[in-house]
Amino acid sequence: MELKMKNLTKEFGGFTAVDHLNFTMENGVYGLLGVNGAGKTTLMKMLCTLLSPTGGEITCNGREILGMGADYRKILGYLPQDFGFYPEFTVQDYLSYIAAIKGLRPAVARKRVRELIEKTGLTKAAKKKMKKLSGGMKRRAGIAQAMLNNPKILILDEPTAGLDPNERIRFRNLISELAEDRLVLLSTHIVSDVEYIANQILLMRDGKIVLAGEARELIDSMEEGVFSVFVRKNEVQHFMKKYKVSNLKSMHDGVELRIIAKSPPVLDAGLVDANLEDVFLYYFGEKAGGKDAVV
């Protein structure tokens, strides 16, 4: 399975959401990281044929996906960021309906719905109305619907948003389990999610993929070091203004800062191992200081 984006562009009025993007994906898990407004959702919507590109094209094994139509959608599974559902349907009804519009034969659909309800831990909630489910259960129903047709291409837009830590871990494991022999593109701004499960991480900014590679490659690409510094509380603002601070931990006698810099910010600063969050901050600068960037 090869999904290729050639000069892919999407403009809304004067705003370019995806800007002449060139990238090729094959089987494996791809984590798409970027701040809000980077163009992740627009890219995913184009990959799901929900939006037509303004320029360029997307091909699947050499064929243009919009031209493939139902042939492409047949091998596609999508969990959107704002996953909507039919509130009066039970989980079983909802999945059966999606199975029907995905073209599964009734007997196959029944079996597949049963399997996925079990796999996503929704057995007890199968007869519950969708509107009665918790946030985590809804997301699980969401991943179940995306998997109904056993898709070769699975696109998950912010699948862990709004989940508690337990649900997130469970969800990550589920995605890892489902990722075998298919192409999974996972978008998030929760860095630790992709760190655990993605083979390839794509950093997206202003509609472009600015960096792609394995977690280690991305970390190694940083030209600055990560330092742990212990400072007094009244010094924090000074360091925040001067350096990129990827973490801040208050203690009873001061504050421990995690600083990205070319050289040690203070003499007793300790060099520590960089992680993906540091990479995120390094490449996305001040914006990474937003509340969403730190897990």
Place this chain on the structure above:
Amino acid sequence: MLWFELKKIWSKPMNKAAFLLLAAVVFAGSLLAARDVVYYREDGSKISGFAAARRLKREKNAWKGYVTEDVLKKVVEENKRARAESDTEDGALIKRQGFSDIRDWINSGFSEPGDYDYYMCDSISAEEAAALYEKRLEMIKKEISSPGYSKKEQKFLTRKYAKFKAPLYYEYAEGWKALLDSQYLPTLMTITIVIIGFLVSGIFSSEFQLGADSVFFSANYGRNRAVQAKIEACFLVITAVYWGAMVIFSVLVLGILGFQGAGLMIQTDYANWDCMYNLTYAQKWLLTMFGGYAAHLFILFLALLVSAKSRSVVVAVTIPFALSCAPMFLGRVPGLTKAMNLFPDMLLRISAFLRDNIIYEIGGKVFGVYEMLIPVYLLLALLLLPVLYAGYRRSELA
């Protein structure tokens, strides 16, 4: 897929409430229509509904048969006897209940057009009354030759009226008259279209409203068969609810008042005396029902098209309401009447307006308004389907 589309509609509590409201309107409307049939007892007291229908049937069926010259003479004589034997006009009315319809024909036939004289029958002789059908023809010829009609319209009307066959056959038909000659049926049709509009308005907008659009359109059948299933669901709901409401209403009214009289010409109700359509009550029922169905299909598919484009339930709900009610009021504005008579709401009111003989000359051809509107709106409804299908399947989700 179709099953789930229907389930989406019926699973909504508001839709269930709307459906129950329609059921209540059908039952209440049929009881009110039946209650309008009244019978006066000898003591002057009044009864209505089923009991009245039973007594009227007995009295009216005593006059059952072709209303020939002899029957018309007999009606005039009986009418005079009833008046002579009664102290008051009300007393005479009680005695006339069996032949009051035929008395009304005579009143209509001999009154000046637009100036119905209730006492006309009291003042003419039996010999004069015997010429009722000739008098009708004479009046119609006079009316047709008025300057308001073009040559082609005159020819069209003459041809229509020539098909009228005298003498008329008469029997009890209060059930059909209550069903088709009252205001209940047009009102019910207006309520039905608004309620069906409410039921189906979400079919093409709910995915957008609920945020389920991405999953829907990225599915294998999301841009073909699933859209088709939505259209099929709409068609089924419109058809089932419309015909269900109309048939139940008709069966209830006729069940209470009697099915007898289906083969009677509509001219046997004096209000239709000058009607150019030579139809039996059963034929008028079919025309009314199919006309109403054509209006429902057109107006509701138009509402669905707007719903699919605007992705809004509210806009879609207002269209059936606006199209079924607004032209009726706008039609009262001088200068707009002729244009408003071409709006689809006219098809919801066939039972009430059929007697008005509305005709149009278009491209040198003359049409009765319903002969023209029913096929036109059916065709337009059919043409809306591919537009709806193509427009919805190409939806882009920004």
